[in-house]
Amino acid sequence: MHGQPLYSSTVALEQSLARQIAARRCEVRRRTSPQFSEACQPGFFKAYAGNTNCSKCPPHCFSYGEGAAICRCETGFFRAERDPPSMACTRPPSSPRNLLFNLNDTSLILEWSPPSDTGGRRDLTYNVQCKRCGPEPDQCQFCEEELRYLPRQLGLTNATVTVMDFSAHANYTFEIESLNGVSEMSSFPHPVAIVTVSTDQGGPSLVGTLKKDWASPNSIALSWQQPEQTPQGILDYEIKYYQKEHEQLSYSSTRTKAPSVIISGLKPATWYVFSVRTRTPAGYSSYTPKYEYKTTGDSSDIASDQGQVLVIVTAAVGGFTLLVILTLFFLITGRCQWYFKAKMTSEEKRTNYQNGHVPFPGIKTYVDPDTYEDPTQAVHEFTKEIDPSRIRIERVIGAGEFGEVCSGRLRTPGKKEIAVAIKTLKGGYVERQRRDFLREASIMGQFDHPNIIRLEGVVTKSRPVMIVVEYVENGSLDSFLRQHDGHFTVIQLVGMLRGIASGMKYLSDMGYVHRDLAARNILVNSNLVCKVSDFGLSRVLEDDPEAAYTTTGGKIPIRWTAPEAISYRKFSSASDAWSYGIVMWEVMSYGERPYWEMSNQDVILSIEEGYRLPAPMGCPVALHQLMLHCWQKERSHRPKCTDVVSFLDKLIRNPSSLLSLVEDIQSLPESPGEEMDFISIGDWLDSIKMSQYKSNFMAAGYNTLDSVARMSIEDVRRIGVELIGHQRRISSSVQTLRLQILHEQEKGFHV
Structure with missing residues (x-):
């Protein structure tokens, strides 16, 4: 009786001791293991409070005390503001490598290789700094605004930049610095690669003072003193101008053979900055100092120039009256034709046309x-x-x-x-x-x-x-792109398109209509500079395989030609704009044949019915929208070459605008010519002339347009479309189908 309470007390004591021992062991585990401790040990951290486990410090950082919420970076390593605590500490990159330059009369191309050490980051960019130096080392000064950089001077993502507007007989030192997200945190100078370039062109001396002769709301007339004659002779003058408030964000230039020019197309009551340089067969001179002049605007501005305007108006009216009298005289006497063809000698033609004096001073005009x-x-x-x-x-x-x-x-x-x-x-x-x-x-x-x-x-x-x-090293653009399919970045392709548009703007400004603009007639040099060529289309294209007879009896390249030029031979800068849209499509599809295997007659009929080429794979939305703008049926609605160049410049300055691809787009604003005109797989394939693959789609289970719209190019290959041209054609049309379905769904229809 007395032994039982003693036994019970002994058992209770043993159980109590066991619980204490277990509790002590748990406490030891928590203190000795970072995964079970409330306060993390050195070398570990816990970014957020709670029951989460401690994490080991990432590379190049360490926590030196208990309970660290973040690991501190080692000396020489940094963490950017937006970097998460779990990211390794990184350091600035090393300097760029293999800095090279290529200099010609108009531009300097700098190219380099990425740094050998990127610092462990991917957000690598480059800045270009320029100094212009005299004969002595201490005579260097920053180039400031005298140079122009394409695509830009700071924040470059590609390892190349083009420098323009440099002066003759000058020494330029360029420093290319590598930067990443932590470069600004380092107290050490940024690593740079350095190259010195001497521009040895024999440029002539500067022109004299640049004077304003008169101004109107949209024009300014300038003149200057002709420089002393050089041994080579002066070819022409280049005038650079831009709005003062934009400070070269929008840069324009024009050329003239005479020491005067009329700059038109300006904004009323706006200050502009002008400078001039000369050009000889040996190269360019430096630009003159900058001169600021303002266009007229309100009545007070006009009144201030009333005397000059009155002289101009009087001269214009008098000249027009004299012209009318002379014209009537020669028409009456029946000798008008004799006057213009026999009396006007070749020397007069050269004076009036080649020197650019007709129709306006400073504007060079094409002479047929x-x-x-x-x-x-x-x-x-x-x-x-x-x-x-x-x-x-x-x-x-x-x-x-x-x-x-x-x-x-x-x-x-x-x-x-x-x-x-x-x-x-x-x-x-x-x-x-x-x-x-x-x-x-x-x-x-x-x-x-x-x-x-x-x-x-x-x-x-x-x-x-x-x-x-x-000699242009890489030959025709279409062949070059086919040989390098997929090798270029979108920004490189846009750069090619910008060059072509710039050349077409020049031709348009001179009054020349190309009429055969196509990738086969564009040549590409080793720096990917595109050059418009083949200026002989006014002759009949007897041997051109891309040409076809039209109802008016001539032969023209149907796939590249605007509808009004096909039907009525109405060639203009607007028809060249249509052709430019086709060239854009060729470039973005890496030399694909426009309209694929469609016959010329099918192309004509399809265009009349509103069909337009779909976006190539990987084509940014902005570029396809520009193509569609070039393919407006009403020619007056198509963009001017100036508009195209300006638009492409904006894309180059803002590369993020090229990230949105047509195949990724989720919605599209309403636009003409994109209504759904088919309701089945068969109708859709018929519309793109691919009806031979109808059974392939059905056998693979693609029975609705919705299912087709979700196809990728791999799906197209998988169902048995073997020819790569057919694969791309169907894939491009799938993208257009996807956009059309989304467009219809936005309007409340369900296909």
């Missing part, structure tokens, strides 16, 4: 060689005769309409030997063929722009007759 009674005179006016002994033909690179196309070298006294392409006229020609052959040279000789193929000269006084042009 066919207006000359003797076409050979146009060749003498606009081209330069080359001694054939200075030409060395190396190899045949192709065949042209009139003969072989060769590559070779051209020696020019006092200059470096340059690579050229030589077009030759085959033997046995008749005079008409010789005239047509040289006609293209007469046209090219009037152009001077970095995005237009440059004519070096002609050989007409010996055989074979030759046209010598600059």
Whole structure:
């Protein structure tokens, strides 16, 4: 009886001791293991309070006490403001490598390789700093605003930049610095790669003071003192101008052969900044100092210039009256035609047209060689005769309409030997063929722009007759893109398109209509600069496989030509804009044939019914919208070349606007020509001329348009579409179908 209470007390004591021992063991575990402790041990951290486990410090950081909420970075390593605590500490990158430059008369291209050490980050960018130095090392100063950078000077993501508007006989030192998200946190100077460039072009001296002769709400007339004559002679003047308040965000330029110019298209009551430089065969001079002049606006501004305006108006009215009297006189006497063709000598034509004095001072106007009674005179006016002994033909690179196309070298006294392409006229020609052959040279000789193929000269006084042009290394754009399918970034493709648009703007400003703009007629050099070429479409395209007869009897390239030009031969800058939209499609599809295997007649009918090419795979929405804008049926609604260049410049300055792809878009505002005009898979395939694949879609279980709209290009391959051209065609049309379905659903319809 007395043993039982003792036994119970002993058991209770043992149980109590066991609980105490277990509690002590748990406490030991919590204190010795970071995963079970409330306060994290050194080398561990817990970013948020609660029951979450402690985490080991990421690389290049450490916690030195207990209970750390974040690990501190090691010396020389940093964590950006937006970096999470779990991210490793990083450091600034090393300097760029292999900095190279390529200098020509108009631009300097800097290229480099990424740094060997990126600091452990991916947000790598580059800045370009420039100093202009004198003969002594301590005579350096920052270039400031005298240079222009494409795409920009700061925040570059690609390892290349183009520098423009540099001066002759100057030493420039460029520093390329690498930066990432923690560069500004370091107290050490940013690592840079340095290169010094000497611009040795023999540029002439500066022009004199730039004076305003008169101003109107939309124009300003400028003149300046002609500089002393140089040994090479002055080719022309380049005038740079921009709105003062924009400080070169919007930059424009024009050229003139006379020491005066009228700048038009300006905004009323607005200050503009102007500067001028000269150009000789040896290169450019420096720009003049900046001059600021204002356009007129309200009545007070107009009143201040009343005397000048009165003189201009009086002269204009008097000149117009005299012109009317002379015209009536010659019409009455029946000698109008004799006056303009016989009396007007070639010297007068050169004075009036080639020097750019008609229709306005400072505006160079294209002169059609066919207006000359003797076409050979146009060749003498606009081209330069080359001694054939200075030409060395190396190899045949192709065949042209009139003969072989060769590559070779051209020696020019006092200059470096340059690579050229030589077009030759085959033997046995008749005079008409010789005239047509040289006609293209007469046209090219009037152009001077970095995005237009440059004519070096002609050989007409010996055989074979030759046209010598600059050599463009990568050949035609369509072939080049097909050979490098998918190799370029979107921004590089946009840069190519911008170059083509710039060349077309130049031609449009001169009053020239190309009529055969296509990727096959664009040439690409080693720096991806695109140059518009092939200026001979005014002749009949007898041998062009892309040409087809029209109802008016001529042959034109149907797939690239605007509807009004096909039907009525109404060629204009607006029809060139249509063709430019097709070139955009070719570039973004890497040289795909427009409208694929559709016949020319099907292309014409489809366009009349409102069909437009769908966006290529990977095409940004902004670019496809520009294409559709170029393909407006009403030609007056199409964009001007100036608008296209401005739009592409905005995309280049803001690359994030190119991130939205057509295949990723979730909604689309209502736009013309995108109504659903089919209700089944069969109707849709019929509309894109792919009805032979109807059974493939059905067998693979694609029975509704909704299911098709979710297809990828891999799905298209999987159902048995074997030809890559067919795959891309169907995939592009799937994107358009997706947009159409979304558009219909937004309006309340369910397909």
